[in-house]
Amino acid sequence: AQSVTQLGSHVSVSEGALVLLRCNYSSSVPPYLFWYVQYPNQGLQLLLKYTSAATLVKGINGFEAEFKKSETSFHLTKPSAHMSDAAEYFCAVTHNTGGFKTIFGAGTRLFVKA
Amino acid sequence: NAGVTQTPKFQVLKTGQSMTLQCAQDMNHEYMSWYRQDPGMGLRLIHYSVGAGITDQGEVPNGYNVSRSTTEDFPLRLLSAAPSQTSVYFCASSQAGAVEAFFGQGTRLTVV
Numbered sequence: 001a002q003s004v005t006q007l008g009s010h011v012s013v014s015e016g017a018l019v020l021l022r023c024n025y026s027s028s029v030p031p032y033l034f035w036y037v038q039y040p041n042q043g044l045q046l047l048l049k050y051t052s053a054a055t056l057v058k059g060i061n062g063f064e065a066e067f068k069k070s071e072t073s074f075h076l077t078k079p080s081a082h083m084s085d086a087a088e089y090f091c092a093v094t095h096n097t098g099g100f101k102t103i104f105g106a107g108t109r110l111f112v113k114a
Numbered sequence: 115n116a117g118v119t120q121t122p123k124f125q126v127l128k129t130g131q132s133m134t135l136q137c138a139q140d141m142n143h144e145y146m147s148w149y150r151q152d153p154g155m156g157l158r159l160i161h162y163s164v165g166a167g168i169t170d171q172g173e174v175p176n177g178y179n180v181s182r183s184t185t186e187d188f189p190l191r192l193l194s195a196a197p198s199q200t201s202v203y204f205c206a207s208s209q210a211g212a213v214e215a216f217f218g219q220g221t222r223l224t225v226v
């Protein structure tokens with residue numbers, strides 16, 4: 001069975017500081033991994049995805065994530081936070097193509113302080 | 115390009131009422147799914163469809179019905195609403211062979 005654990009329901013950083021959102025997954029088969037972002041009152045938008053190619057994945061808005069099989073982790077980072085990064089972030093895993101059985105983490109709300 | 119469109123955006127129901135949440139996509143995606151989002155629980159899969167005429171249950175299917183008569187539409191029906199169904203509902207679609215899903219803007223449902 002697949003599962004996703006996001007460490008920290010809330011993360012607060014200062015503008016310009018490093019953003020690190022943690023995600024660990026469990027999967028019995030090679031996974032596809034995702035980070036989605038949700039702005040208030042909106043749907044989910046794909047930030048980046050890992051599909052067994054390069055282990056360091058770059059996404060939109062300066063975010064990137066590194067797949068570490070030995071640690072079963074897929075942490076999301078951004079070198080310098082911007083006020084517009086304040087949102088909720090979801091890590092997700094699937095092993096099916098088609099995305100219809102994607103399993104989501106509980107989410108991490110990112111606060112950015114001026 | 116509309117993508118995935120959900121209607122209505124907001125709805126208040128009384129316990130026991132029925133209603134249908136609409137979802138339509140214009141990307142000719144084969145796969146469609148419904149999720150509910152609750153605080154601290156992420157998104158949980160309710161039902162999904164891999165093509166017209168084919169549906170199956172997800173993690174939390176009880177109290178919901180779906181059908182898929184066309185590629186474009188995937189309505190979610192609540193036959194007898196309960197307060198436990200108060201949630202934000204998201205419809206998603208994806209292309210066969212791809213991995214990521216495209217989400218609608220959500221429907222915020224309150225059952226009183």
